[in-house]
Amino acid sequence: MTDNQSEKISSIQSRIREFTRIKGIDVKTFERNSGLSNGFVSKIGDSIREASFKKILASYPTLNKNWVITGVGSIENESTNIETDTSKKTNRVPFYDGDVTASIVGSFSDIKEDPSFWVDFKPFNDCDALFRVYGDSMYPKYGSGEIVAVKQVFNIESILWGEAYLIISNSEYDNLRTIKTVHPYDKDESKIILRASNPNFKGDTIVKKNAIIGMFLVKGKTRIDHY
Structure with missing residues (x-):
């Protein structure tokens, strides 16, 4: 992009968006x-706090x-070139130290609070996120205080039977938010069984598939004993 083209970009927010376009990423990934925080770019006005700029840079x-x-000069520093190879990008995942599952409507983008830190x-x-397990229903597979990493599943028919998932239901099941292993319900294919490891x-919980508004595969776990 030439300097003349750069000067046509009229605001800080639109310049950030132009940068993400050239990098080949969406704004959410940039954030x-x-x-x-999610939605940060959309809230940018006439300035950006120095602390936020340090994170970006x-x-x-x-x-x-x-x-x-x-808006003056080139998009990147003169001694460097913008890298458009998406295979070289760093994808960091947010870690939430508190119990954030109650804040989720359908995905982790619903959470308003900032992550405690980011994990690479x-x-x-x-x-999509890492967070602590609370409660002992999944012990010994996942103990209270251990940290799990979850990835959203968009096709409920691709369930890996017997694996653990974070399940989020609608009000029909009292807005359930729970980590359980998932099993087929042989009597009715439109339902699944949620089962504790402990x-x-x-007792099993039987849930209609169409009542599930969010489903996240638990990919693994870790633990932090001391910061």
């Missing part, structure tokens, strides 16, 4: 990679800060 060091603020761990980089939590 996530930069450690910014840590993830996108080629971005020309002066161009973002003033390749096996989990395609996940033998002290007896």
Whole structure:
């Protein structure tokens, strides 16, 4: 892009959007990679706080800060070139230290609070979030205080039977939010069985598939004992 083309971009927000377009990523990915809250770019006015700029430049060091603020100059620093190879991008995943599942309507983008920090761990980089497990219904598979990484599943027919999922239901099942292993319900294919791993939590929960508004595969777990 030439300097003349850059000058036609009239605001900080639109310049950020132009940068993401050239990088080949959407705004949501830009926000996530930069450690910014969901919807941050849409709220940008005539300025950006220095702390937020530091987060952006840590993830996108080629971005020309002066161009973002003033529209003058090139999009990137003169000594670098914008990398458009998406295979080289860092995909960081938000970690929430509190119990955030109650805030989810259908996906983790519903959460208003900022993540405690962001995780760059390749096996989990395609996940939507990491958060702590509360309660013992899934012990010993997932103990209270352990951290799970979850990835949203959009096709309920692709369920991996016997695996653990975070299930979010509608009001028909009292807005259920729970991690359970999922099993087929042989009597009715339109329903599934949710089952605890802990033998002290007896009894299956049978849920209609069409009552599930969010479903996330638990890809793995980790634990933090000390910060």
